[in-house]
Amino acid sequence: MFWVFCTSCFTRPSQESNRKFFVTNCCHVICEQCFNKEQPMCRRCATPCKVILCNSEMPNEIKELFSDANEKASTFLKVLDYQNTQRFKLMSYYKINAQKYSRAKPIFKDLEMKYYSLEKKNASLVQKCFSLENHIEELNRKLGWYASKSFHPSTSYKSPFQQTSFHDSPDEALNTMSQNFARSQATPYSSMNMGSMFGNSRVKNASPFSSESSHTPLINSLSSNSSLRNKIHSFTPPSKTIELLSQLNKSRRPF
Known part of the structure; x- marks a missing residue:
């Protein structure tokens, strides 16, 4: 020393x-x-x-x-070398992570944009799915309604007598019956029963009109109750029809 x-x-x-x-x-x-x-x-x-x-x-x-400073210096150098090695490893780790982050950052942004796009598409598809479900429910309701109507029809064939309103005047009623009869000539009476013509469901086995009577004018056929009864065999017209025929005959007398 x-x-x-x-x-x-x-x-x-x-x-x-x-x-x-x-x-x-x-x-x-x-x-x-x-x-x-x-x-x-x-x-x-x-x-x-x-x-x-x-x-x-x-x-x-x-x-x-x-x-001795040399001994201290060697010890300090060892300590310094160890600390530098640890520091280098730590800095290398941070450097590698920084590089990975810089490479992953644009990829992450791209994935984030795709995620938001898919999220919007998903919301749109969910809304569309709800709309289609509502449409299917509406179609099912309509299908059930049509199915119920097919077994219980609300409309049926009406004869020229049924299509005539009893509240009209005799001339208007006669004119309406003539027009309805002219339209009904296109359908043979043999394919219809008399119950459907006169709205009476109890009459099912009435005899049809003859082929000759389909070409006879309605005005001549309504001249008397006896002529109508001769053309429709084994059938008694309803009371309202008889009243209508009597009113029509009375209205024709002054002319």
Whole structure:
């Protein structure tokens, strides 16, 4: 330890002299000849001080000041190398993650746009699905309505007598019956029963009109009740029809 010397007389320690050295609390080294034990003063600072004898019994923190710097340096280098290695690994990890993030960022944005697009399409398809379900329910209701109407028809064939309103005047009723009879000539009477013509469901086995009577004008056929009864065998007209025929005959007398 060539750098250890007395800061007052600059004497170095040696085995020949066996001079003792002290370390002050102000970190100055003083030999025993320069140190006055009765009045402990640091000649370098000229202030009162406390001293510690330089030997193997010094505290460890004081011993480190007098240890070999090469040994400390090698230890410090090892420590520094280890810390640098750890630091390099950590920085490499951060660098790789930063590169991955920079590469994944545009891909993530693209996937995010696709996600929002698919979300909108999904909402549109869900709305369309609800609309189709409502449409199917509406079609099912209509199908059930038509099915019920097919077994219970609300409309049936009406004869020229049924199509005539009893609230009309005799002339209007006669004219309406003539027009209805002319339209009904296109359908043979043999294909219809008399119950459907006169609206009476109880009459089912009435005899049809003859082929000759289909070409006879309605005005001539309505001239009398007897002629109508001769053309429709085994059938008694309803009471309202008889009243209508009687009113028509009365209305024709003044003319």
